[in-house]
Amino acid sequence: MNPAPSVIIFTVLSGLGFGFLAWLCSGIATPDGLHGLLVFALGYGLAVGGLVASTFHLGQPMRAWRAFTQWRSSWLSREAWVSVAALLAAAPVALGALAGREPGLWGLVAAALCLGTVLCTAMIYAQLATVPRWHHPLVPVTFVLFALAGGAILLPLPGVAAVLSAGLAAVLAIGFRIGDGRFAGAGSTLATATGLGRIGAPRVFEQPHTGGNYLTREMIHVVGRRHAARLRSIAVAGVALPALILPLLPPVAGVALALCAHLAGAFAARWLFFAEAEHVVGLYYGRRPLPEKG
Amino acid sequence: MTCLPGYTEKKLGLVIDLDTCVGCQACVTACKGWNDQGYGVPLSDQDAYGADPSGTFLNRVHSYEVQPDDGAAQIINFPRSCLHCEDAPCVTVCPTGASYKRIEDGIVLVNESACIGCGLCAWACPYGARELDAEAGVMKKCTLCVDRIYNDTLPEEDREPACVRTCPTGARHFGDLGDPDSEVSRLVAARDGFALMPELRTRPVNRYLPPRRKDAREDASLLAPLLDLQAQGFAGWLDRMLGKMG
Ligand code: SF4
Ligand code: SF4
Ligand code: SF4
Numbered sequence: 001m002n003p004a005p006s007v008i009i010f011t012v013l014s015g016l017g018f019g020f021l022a023w024l025c026s027g028i029a030t031p032d033g034l035h036g037l038l039v040f041a042l043g044y045g046l047a048v049g050g051l052v053a054s055t056f057h058l059g060q061p062m063r064a065w066r067a068f069t070q071w072r073s074s075w076l077s078r079e080a081w082v083s084v085a086a087l088l089a090a091a092p093v094a095l096g097a098l099a100g101r102e103p104g105l106w107g108l109v110a111a112a113l114c115l116g117t118v119l120c121t122a123m124i125y126a127q128l129a130t131v132p133r134w135h136h137p138l139v140p141v142t143f144v145l146f147a148l149a150g151g152a153i154l155l156p157l158p159g160v161a162a163v164l165s166a167g168l169a170a171v172l173a174i175g176f177r178i179g180d181g182r183f184a185g186a187g188s189t190l191a192t193a194t195g196l197g198r199i200g201a202p203r204v205f206e207q208p209h210t211g212g213n214y215l216t217r218e219m220i221h222v223v224g225r226r227h228a229a230r231l232r233s234i235a236v237a238g239v240a241l242p243a244l245i246l247p248l249l250p251p252v253a254g255v256a257l258a259l260c261a262h263l264a265g266a267f268a269a270r271w272l273f274f275a276e277a278e279h280v281v282g283l284y285y286g287r288r289p290l291p292e293k294g
Numbered sequence: 295m296t297c298l299p300g301y302t303e304k305k306l307g308l309v310i311d312l313d314t315c316v317g318c319q320a321c322v323t324a325c326k327g328w329n330d331q332g333y334g335v336p337l338s339d340q341d342a343y344g345a346d347p348s349g350t351f352l353n354r355v356h357s358y359e360v361q362p363d364d365g366a367a368q369i370i371n372f373p374r375s376c377l378h379c380e381d382a383p384c385v386t387v388c389p390t391g392a393s394y395k396r397i398e399d400g401i402v403l404v405n406e407s408a409c410i411g412c413g414l415c416a417w418a419c420p421y422g423a424r425e426l427d428a429e430a431g432v433m434k435k436c437t438l439c440v441d442r443i444y445n446d447t448l449p450e451e452d453r454e455p456a457c458v459r460t461c462p463t464g465a466r467h468f469g470d471l472g473d474p475d476s477e478v479s480r481l482v483a484a485r486d487g488f489a490l491m492p493e494l495r496t497r498p499v500n501r502y503l504p505p506r507r508k509d510a511r512e513d514a515s516l517l518a519p520l521l522d523l524q525a526q527g528f529a530g531w532l533d534r535m536l537g538k539m540g
Contacts, residue, residue, distance in 0.1 A: 059411015059431025066390035077389035200362035208354040214425040281422035
């Protein structure tokens with residue numbers, strides 16, 4: 001799939017923002033006073049900035065409000081609802097923090113909505129049977145872990161963040177491995193796509209068009225897969241590093257460095273999430289699934 | 295509403311004959327032509343006469359080579375358009391309700407004035423049947439020529455999809471695949487028609503008819519007894535004379 005920058009920025013930043021807000025609302029470590037309000041503002045900035053970035057890739061951004069109507073069937077619509085609910089629910093918690101009040105039970109509701117937003121974002125991808133690499137329960141698990149680990153680094157909750165970072169790195173590495181076998185496992189081939197498998201082994205004789213089209217640009221896009229192995233190492237190392245940095249380095253420098261490592265890993269992982277995802281429509285155009293990596 | 299109706303009164307769709315399709319692209323052109331003036335915004339082109347032309351089409355014709363275990367390879371032209379699936383994933387993912395499946399005839403349509411151009415439905419379609427129009431920013435797909443098939447202002451013979459009407463070899467058939475007695479259903483039964491990518495459980499309405507082998511004459515065996523017939527008249531006399539001489 002085409003790794004569109006707006007979508008990568010949106011999913012990474014809003015994920016981090018909602019993860020951060022979830023921790024802030026949970027009451028585990030809620031800063032108070034003016035400092036508390038500013039910290040909440042940072043969370044809002046990341047979360048809302050990401051949401052705004054997501055409208056950049058719409059063909060008709062002015063109609064975005066219509067995305068609220070189909071929550072019964074559509075994960076994208078659910079994401080719209082849950083994100084707005086989360087931002088509204090976190091507001092009284094943020095104002096309470098200014099007055100030095102504990103988030104309490106309401107804070108837990110807001111925290112759940114924040115994580116729910118990240119879950120909905122992940123389900124938009126994980127629901128698609130047409131992209132076998134995404135169509136797996138580890139996808140939502142990875143998205144939520146990214147939010148929790150990033151938020152914990154930012155808070156900072158060094159101990160929790162170190163454990164979550166180590167866990168995220170492991171899940172990410174396992175996810176890469178599982179993902180490599182998903183396309184073949186789904187069983188779609190040019191033979192099933194055309195139904196010509198009943199005669200023999202089909203291959204492309206002539207393309208239906210010599211130029212590009214929406215499908216080839218959006219779904220059959222291949223960029224720099226040669227660098228995939230190196231980027232995978234960067235992604236896993238980036239998200240794992242905070243587990244080492246946080247316990248070893250002094251607080252401020254440690255958190256800053258851990259956040260940089262985490263974000264580098266997150267952007268590399270999210271770029272790969274799109275660039276390595278293969279859509280079954282590529283079969284019609286003669287695209288073979290990537291060979292399995294050993 | 296982007297929940298699927300679960301039941302449709304008819305299952306209108308296409309049956310595409312891979313045996314007779316010659317890959318002439320007439321249906322591609324007819325579809326583009328009709329839908330430039332019909333349902334919704336026109337199908338735009340970008341850089342149409344330049345170095346990197348690109349445009350929106352609702353129907354594309356591929357060409358494949360298939361190698362059987364024995365015998366010669368076959369070339370098969372393969373038209374690809376929306377299959378009007380019964381369990382259409384493109385409909386349920388749509389956040390705005392713009393994508394829907396009609397209860398009365400099962401046609402899957404996009405209400406373009408509600409579409410935000412998020413592209414998610416195109417991601418959900420396994421068959422590449424949806425293209426986002428670069429000019430209008432809304433999703434385009436095959437309408438099964440809904441503005442022809444019910445159009446009383448057209449002569450009766452034109453009340454079928456433009457691609458079906460134009461096909462010079464009659465490789466495209468239109469009808470109700472929900473009715474087992476319809477011509478299209480009988481065709482599918484007689485020719486062992488099949489659905490594409492059944493493993494994705496989209497339950498397409500459209501069917502494809504398999505191509506026959508073309509490297510051996512099917513009539514060889516059928517006509518064999520006729521070839522033994524005694525020649526009549528002058529040819530018979532000549533045959534007998536030549537036989538005697540031999
Ligand atoms: S072919 Fe694609 S666009 Fe058409 S109904 Fe099926 S899933 Fe939807
Ligand atoms: S592109 Fe339009 S029709 Fe497709 S899912 Fe988005 S809003 Fe619905
Ligand atoms: S039915 Fe109409 S819209 Fe669909 S492919 Fe044929 S000509 Fe195009």
